[in-house]
Amino acid sequence: MLVVRSIALFVLAALCEIGGAWLVWQGVREHRGLIFAGxxxxxxxxxxxxxxxxxDAHxxxxxxxxxxxxxxxxxxxGVVADGFRPDRYDLIGAGICLLGVVVIMYAPRGA
Structure with missing residues (x-):
């Protein structure tokens, strides 16, 4: 159950950080104004x-x-919000990164 909670928190964190950065980008780079940036x-x-x-406490x-x-x-x-089309190297790199997440967070550790 802790793994499910951890994954859900990573998804929520991603929505907040990536969404926040996208909103700032829209506010500044796309000239949508201070409401987007704020x-x-x-x-x-x-x-x-x-x-x-x-x-995890670390x-x-x-x-x-x-x-x-x-x-x-x-x-x-980028795919959902901006129509970005990742190529195979983007997808392979993302897969490698997610494999790293699994190793870092969920590998069995001794006491």
């Missing part, structure tokens, strides 16, 4: 709190693993 800043702040809810492990989730999630966000 909403993005708020979402990025929520991401910081969501990361603290992970069951900051470095959580953030390192989240990096892999961020890579794959960013590509997926």
């Amino acid at each position: 909403a993005g800043v708020l979402a990025l702040g929520v991401y910081g709190f969501v990361a603290t809810l992970q069951p 900051f470095g492990r959580i953030l390192a693993a989240y990096g892999g989730v961020f890579v794959a999630g960013s590509l997926l966000w």
Whole structure:
């Protein structure tokens, strides 16, 4: 059950961070204004709190693993929100990153 909770928190964190960064991008780069940028800043702040809810107590492990989730999630966000078409190397790289997440977070460890 802890693994399911952890995965759900990684997904929520990805939505907050990637969504927040996208909103800031839209506000600044696409000239959509301060409301978009401000909403993005708020979402990025929520991401910081969501990361603290992970069951593992090691900051470095959580953030390192989240990096892999961020890579794959960013590509997926680009597909959904911007019509980005990842090539096979994008997909292979994302798969490698997610494999790294599994090893970092869920490999059996001794006491």
